[in-house]
Amino acid sequence: MSAPTRVLVSDDQVLIRTGLTTIIDAQPDMEVVGECGDGQAAVELAERLRPDVVVMDVRMPVLDGIEATRRLAGAGVADPVKVLVVTTFNLDEYVYEALRAGASGFLLKDAPPSQLLHGIRTVATGAALLDPEVTRRLVGTYAARIRPAGGAARDIPLTPRELEVLCLVAEGLSNSEIAARLVISQETVKTFVSRILTKLDLRDRVQAVVYAYRHGLVT
Known part of the structure; x- marks a missing residue:
């Protein structure tokens, strides 16, 4: 069997973060290696733990998810980390800025768990998750x-x-x-x-x- 996909979850809302972690950890091919509640912590944990995918919220304290994504996956980053942005805000501006920052995909938090898991698996393979529409x-x-x-x-x-x-x-x-x-x-x-x-x-x-x-x- 191949090693499970290692995931870091970053969301400032504890209930949502716990829910995401529970869903991901329940999968036999995934494991949550860390979780945090702000973008700066996400950057530091990702650099230390080197997860396969970071599930990143947009609006967070200390450092927002867009800037955290840029520091982890943006242009010029020597060893980029794959980032899947998951947010409650269905705003084109957020999607655009997240993708420009280096995110490999974008999902809304009201997406079904199956879509979240598909997104993580897709991004982990090196593919992008971007709906044609x-x-x-x-x-x-x-x-x-x-x-x-x-x-x-x-x-x-x-x-x-x-x-x-x-x-x-x-x-x-x-x-x-x-x-x-x-x-x-x-x-x-x-x-x-x-x-x-x-x-x-x-x-x-x-x-x-x-x-x-x-x-x-x-x-």
Whole structure:
């Protein structure tokens, strides 16, 4: 058997933190290695315990979850930790800032336990947890912030087909939707996405979305 996924839970509300911990610890493939009630403690515990995933609240004392995420998973962090942001606040601004800070996923606390567990497992594998509809809404609202002032960037090291797949990812299409659009298999789409991430040195499809808009590939 493989080692269980090690999870750190950070939430300032004791009842919620206890509930999350109980749900996670009940899974045979997961274990909670630590818990805390503020962002600064989350950073310190994560750096010491090196969990596979940090379940992070947004609004917390001392240091909020967005800044804590940036310190653990943001650009320039030598050994980033995977962060799954879980909050009661369904605000686009929070989602956008969490993803920019380096979070690998975003869930609401009213999501069913099965969705939370799926999110942890997904993020632990190195994949991103971002619903296509959320992607569409976010890029529609915030694309102007990350889109370049000039035209599309040149010399992007992708084939025409890879560029096509990247643009569809940036539009928020899932692998199955991309497969249907291009009349190819989902496995082929996965291969293209993997190649794109490798060539562009991107962590996941969330970063791919931002890359596409920053380089003017999507309007």
